[in-house]
Amino acid sequence: MLNEHAKLLAVFKQTGEIVGRKKLQKLIYIAKKMNFPFFEKYQFHFYGPYSEELNLRMEEMCHLSFVEEVREKKAGYYQYRYTLSEQGDEFLNLSNYELPEEKGILNELNEQSAKFLELVSTILYFDDLPKEEVADKVYTLKAKQNYTETDLEEAYQFIDRLKASSQGQVS
């Protein structure tokens, strides 16, 4: 029953709290690219890969009180914090769903800033292109974020580390 919902609940169980919708979107996308079994459909949007399906699923889980959502006012925008609720935990236990790894990649992703995850997910979105073309895409489509060459290099190193970890842990 609601297996895809259960997977997301398992993410909250593992990471504790995820701050920001953008971070959540990118975290799931990157995990998916690392062969985690998420099937939410992504398209390229304003901040990079984005899934309307994931967004709606989160809304469902908030309505069902499986996930607690706290809205905080920030300078010029609202930010959302997400945690697993008691009811969500109960549902997760009943569904018997377990993520392919206990700790590691998801926590590591959650420790990064949303801006950095936006860059990493954008690079992964264009992973069929040569590096120079990826850089062109980043500088053109993300002009307002002012990513530097060093940022890109750091993102590539991060991706390499993720790939190395995921090969051992995700089946």
Add this chain to the structure above:
Amino acid sequence: MAKRFGVLEEEKVFKDPVHRYIHVRDELIWELIGTKEFQRLRRIRQLGTTYLTFHGAEHTRFNHSLGVYEIMRRMVETIEQDMAWDSEERLVCLAAALLHDIGHGPFSHSFEKVFHTDHEEWTKGIILGDTEVHNVLKVMGEEFPKKVADVIAKTYHNKLVVSLISSQIDADRMDYLQRDAFYTGVSYGHFDMERLLRVMRPTEDQAVFKHSGMHAVEDYIMSRYQMYWQVYFHPVTRSAEVILSRILHRAKDLYEQGYEFKDKPKHFYSLFSGKITLGDYLKLDESVILYYFQEWQEEEDPILQDLCRRFMDRKLFKYVECDPSEQMKIWPELIQLFNKIGLDHNYYLVIDSSSDLPYDFYRPGEEEERVPINLLKPNGDLRELSRESDVVEAISGKKRTDHKLYFPKDLLDNQQTFAEEKQRILKLLMAQEG
């Protein structure tokens, strides 16, 4: 340099029930329409299984694609002078509008859920791969196909162009809302498109709308809202989708178990094994899929046979509204009862959530990823739509999620065997509705 396409000697027109006429003046567009990949869209219904609910909904992706092209043609006519575009940018827009759905397959939504394929990847594959579409696009220059693919993928450098085909108010939605309303016969879905096009103003990143045209935009948003609930989220259509996806799951499971089909489903083999090529994909259309469903009604496997009969004869599952937080308490008992009466719950007890559906609502922003609809005030300021419109504000924050539990009520009503268990199942299910 090879000759590029120019303008047709005589304008061609397609008679269309939504836009009256669709005008084609460019050789490029005419040639694209004639490709076999585009003609294939005639055999793929725009609304998938909706024809089982609204019998008029037999229109295809072909009609819709021409409609999106026509709206884009009108938009570009208005915008290109303001933006000083070159002629290539105009053709990129038109080709992208025409081809935006070229990668859709038969009953795309269910296929994508079951086989984890993505029609947008196929769109890219068709535009950039070894196809007639690619060969036609290439006549305009080596980079031209890539530009068209980038617009459709929303990764093109010109964000205004992307927004015309894919944003919260775009040519795609403007066509499908009107077309789906026309063919389903519902009275929602209508709005004043002429007015919208007249009040549209281009900016660097997106098209915005003159504040004086706010009511036309409101009308469009209301149409969208009503169409979602009345047509796209219709519970009977969702029942048909549930059965369709179970058929595909069952056929795949049987294939993996080494089951001997009476009529070998060779068109499905590459899908089942997850190694589908572009050539395999392009051979799939609704005639092919319905042929197999017809044949599988005679299969030995009782589940596949039953599900196909249900789909072909429209003997769909019934549903109850369900609250998964309550449902989880009775779920183990339901599973046990289904097992006892010999019904595989994986195929006969299915929760369908609104997030399983491919449609989205208008949302104003707030850390969202989608660019909101902006109104242009007389002083040049931009204001997000829901901050100006009480009507839009009223529906923007509304609950838009629901869950339904589908099951074969006819089998449970037949109580010649396992009467007690079936009565208990029905009692548990009906209690869900309160």
